[in-house]
Amino acid sequence: MDQILFALLNGTIYGLLLFMVSAGLTLIFGMMGVLNFAHASFYMLGAYFAYTLQPLTGFWLAIILAPILVMGVGILVERFILRHVHEHGHAHELLVTFGLSVVIAEMIKMVYGKFAVDYRVPAELNFAAFSLSGIDYPFYRLFMGGIAVVMFIAIYLLLTKTRVGIVVRSAIYRPQMVEALGHNVPMVFMGVFGIGAALAGLAGAVAGAFYTTNPNMALELGVMVFVVVVVGGLGSMGGAMAASLLIGITNSLAVGSDFRIADILILIGMGGWAEEIGGLLTMRMSSLAATLPFFIMLLVLVLRPSGLMGEKE
Amino acid sequence: MKYAPLLLLVTVAVLIALPWLVSGSMLNAAVQMLIAALFAMAFGLLCGQAGMLSFGHAAYFGVGAFAAVHAMNAFGGEGLLPTPLLPLVGGATGLVSGLLAGYFSTKRTGVYFAMITLALAELLHALAPHLKTVFGGEAGVSSFRMPAWGIGFGSLNDVYFLTLVWTLLCIGLLYLFSKTPLGRLALGLRENAHRLRFLGYNTHALGTLIFAISAMFAGIAGALQSMNIEAANYVVLESHISTAVVLNSFIGGVRVFLGPAIGGAVMTFFGHVTSDLTRVWLLYQGIIFVLVMMFLPRGLVGELVERIRNPSGEGLARTLSTLLARLVSLAIAAFGAVFLIEFLQRFLSPEYRAGVTDGNWPDIALFSYDWAPLSVLPWAFGLGLFGIGIALVTMVNRRVAARKEAQA
Numbered sequence: 001m002d003q004i005l006f007a008l009l010n011g012t013i014y015g016l017l018l019f020m021v022s023a024g025l026t027l028i029f030g031m032m033g034v035l036n037f038a039h040a041s042f043y044m045l046g047a048y049f050a051y052t053l054q055p056l057t058g059f060w061l062a063i064i065l066a067p068i069l070v071m072g073v074g075i076l077v078e079r080f081i082l083r084h085v086h087e088h089g090h091a092h093e094l095l096v097t098f099g100l101s102v103v104i105a106e107m108i109k110m111v112y113g114k115f116a117v118d119y120r121v122p123a124e125l126n127f128a129a130f131s132l133s134g135i136d137y138p139f140y141r142l143f144m145g146g147i148a149v150v151m152f153i154a155i156y157l158l159l160t161k162t163r164v165g166i167v168v169r170s171a172i173y174r175p176q177m178v179e180a181l182g183h184n185v186p187m188v189f190m191g192v193f194g195i196g197a198a199l200a201g202l203a204g205a206v207a208g209a210f211y212t213t214n215p216n217m218a219l220e221l222g223v224m225v226f227v228v229v230v231v232g233g234l235g236s237m238g239g240a241m242a243a244s245l246l247i248g249i250t251n252s253l254a255v256g257s258d259f260r261i262a263d264i265l266i267l268i269g270m271g272g273w274a275e276e277i278g279g280l281l282t283m284r285m286s287s288l289a290a291t292l293p294f295f296i297m298l299l300v301l302v303l304r305p306s307g308l309m310g311e312k313e
Numbered sequence: 314m315k316y317a318p319l320l321l322l323v324t325v326a327v328l329i330a331l332p333w334l335v336s337g338s339m340l341n342a343a344v345q346m347l348i349a350a351l352f353a354m355a356f357g358l359l360c361g362q363a364g365m366l367s368f369g370h371a372a373y374f375g376v377g378a379f380a381a382v383h384a385m386n387a388f389g390g391e392g393l394l395p396t397p398l399l400p401l402v403g404g405a406t407g408l409v410s411g412l413l414a415g416y417f418s419t420k421r422t423g424v425y426f427a428m429i430t431l432a433l434a435e436l437l438h439a440l441a442p443h444l445k446t447v448f449g450g451e452a453g454v455s456s457f458r459m460p461a462w463g464i465g466f467g468s469l470n471d472v473y474f475l476t477l478v479w480t481l482l483c484i485g486l487l488y489l490f491s492k493t494p495l496g497r498l499a500l501g502l503r504e505n506a507h508r509l510r511f512l513g514y515n516t517h518a519l520g521t522l523i524f525a526i527s528a529m530f531a532g533i534a535g536a537l538q539s540m541n542i543e544a545a546n547y548v549v550l551e552s553h554i555s556t557a558v559v560l561n562s563f564i565g566g567v568r569v570f571l572g573p574a575i576g577g578a579v580m581t582f583f584g585h586v587t588s589d590l591t592r593v594w595l596l597y598q599g600i601i602f603v604l605v606m607m608f609l610p611r612g613l614v615g616e617l618v619e620r621i622r623n624p625s626g627e628g629l630a631r632t633l634s635t636l637l638a639r640l641v642s643l644a645i646a647a648f649g650a651v652f653l654i655e656f657l658q659r660f661l662s663p664e665y666r667a668g669v670t671d672g673n674w675p676d677i678a679l680f681s682y683d684w685a686p687l688s689v690l691p692w693a694f695g696l697g698l699f700g701i702g703i704a705l706v707t708m709v710n711r712r713v714a715a716r717k718e719a720q721a
Contacts, residue, residue, distance in 0.1 A: 102599035294436035
């Protein structure tokens with residue numbers, strides 16, 4: 001029982017982290033129609049910036065400064081690269097961001113090497129929050145979840161309760177009308193792109209210390225984030241939240257499970273056949289955990305192609 | 314374009330004569346180039362003609378590669394599947410896996426399609442290490458090319474010709490395909506899928522079919538690859554293979570027929586040539602891709618074809634002199650940028666850092682000079698050249714714009 005509780009908690013926190021990155025992606029897509037392939041690269045940049053700053057400024061200042069730096073990078077990308085190719089259409093913008101993700105990953109490899117760097121949770125945060133049946137639960141996980149929740153509330157309030165939020169939301173639906181009312185829409189776009197990048201950077205700065213910080217982290221998380229937005233429906237915040245939690249929780253439940261497909265087949269008397277076939281049928285759930293999100297995605301595509309909360313195309 | 318058939322004939326003749334013209338190492342590179350060209354063409358069919366951007370084409374390349382190795386082991390190059398026909402197995406498995414993957418991914422269009430193809434490729438990549446019987450685990454699966462039809466297939470020349478024949482055959486088939494009604498429908502799918510649906514076509518089936526055909530040719534390319542190296546490892550399923558084919562095809566230009574092939578061949582060639590000169594070739598490849606996407610959105614070949622078809626009306630001499638001025642200034646900027654990147658790479662490399670002993674920074678050898686890393690000289694040199702080059706390009710562009718203005 002405690003095991004399941006732990007798995008649920010871990011899954012929720014991983015889901016919140018996924019949401020932090022996919023929220024920015026969804027926001028940018030909903031607003032500018034650009035699928036930013038380099039979004040997960042901003043997550044990676046956040047982790048590496050924080051790792052670099054940590055010895056100079058200490059952990060707390062590092063996780064504040066790193067997202068700001070990432071925001072700067074995001075703004076430069078939007079202003080000088082994306083805006084330049086805007087006239088060629090959205091597919092072209094996607095390709096350019098794809099190229100940027102390659103360039104960023106290669107630069108990181110050049111500067112920091114191909115292997116993981118030693119970016120760790122600071123000692124003052126590395127303690128157990130509580131323990132259940134003798135297993136300690138790290139405080140840092142709760143800290144990550146807490147930051148994600150605080151971020152959300154802040155963004156939600158910003159979008160729904162302030163004047164800036166009203167302009168941003170209306171720029172999503174009727175950019176020309178908003179421009180006619182005298183608002184600087186390209187500036188709004190740049191700001192949203194920057195905030196989205198900063199969110200991803202913050203997620204990276206916080207999570208990089210707990211998970212590993214290596215040049216592959218952008219791709220690994222990026223693929224998960226794409227699965228999240230396909231499952232949730234791109235452009236829908238609620239969908240992204242539901243899909244992130246769904247994928248986070250199934251993932252962490254599966255890691256701790258010994259279940260095999262052959263075990264079901266034993267119930268209907270086909271256990272021997274399954275053992276003979278081997279392959280997928282006798283693989284333990286725990287080793288399949290990394291592939292589960294993809295199967296969820298395929299299932300959603302068959303049952304509800306537009307995603308859990310997406311609009312019909 | 315009346316010289317096109319002649320140009321094609323000359324290219325094919327050179328390709329056939331190549332084993333007598335170049336060294337063994339270059340011939341090896343040529344085999345890689347041909348495979349990259351065929352793979353890029355398969356990608357170009359999907360992306361250029363049908364407008365479906367796939368980020369996971371390594372999956373079908375890899376599936377073809379593994380199928381060919383298993384077939385090589387099973388048949389021993391005899392019976393129903395002699396060695397020269399092995400790519401057929403790669404093609405068939407590519408087709409089947411393409412039908413399966415295409416069914417799911419073409420359920421959505423646009424950016425969703427791109428994300429699904431990426432996720433499917435990652436699914437296979439995550440699954441492969443666990444399926445040891447099929448993918449051979451860490452070590453992969455290896456095999457030997459057996460002699461067949463009186464050909465040994467032991468020497469590099471035989472492999473080259475095998476690859477050449479298959480590549481030319483497949484590119485020819487792809488060309489013929491683009492002329493069939495199905496090939497024309499692919500263009501319709503790219504331009505206006507809604508309208509196609511109104512006309513009564515089943516766009517999902519159509520997309521799946523084109524996806525499968527593209528995957529089939531990717532599978533053939535994969536089979537040629539594994540026959541060349543006589544092994545397959547799950548590294549061929551990794552994302553950098555998918556990335557490379559996207560970059561190469563778009564650098565060449567996906568909207569012109571041979572664009573992807575030329576892009577693939579040229580980039581592979583440069584990758585081979587620079588492999589002992591630089592460690593950051595992928596970085597250059599990425600930068601070139603971003604620059605091409607920003608300034609030459611049709612791709613290199615696409616831009617060239619466009620310029621030949623619609624000359625600027627300034628006369629040949631003027632066009633050539635503008636082109637030359639642009640190329641020279643770009644070369645200066647590129648040299649500055651390459652110098653900076655290479656210097657930075659050497660400066661940051663672990664070997665160099667290991668040589669640093671408290672405050673003593675040894676010189677870095679680059680382009681046959683030794684540069685002191687802490688002096689301002691190397692940085693100013695690189696940045697200066699880069700700046701001069703960019704300034705020259707801007708100047709040339711302004712002049713051209715002014716001339717156009719004067720004409721109008």
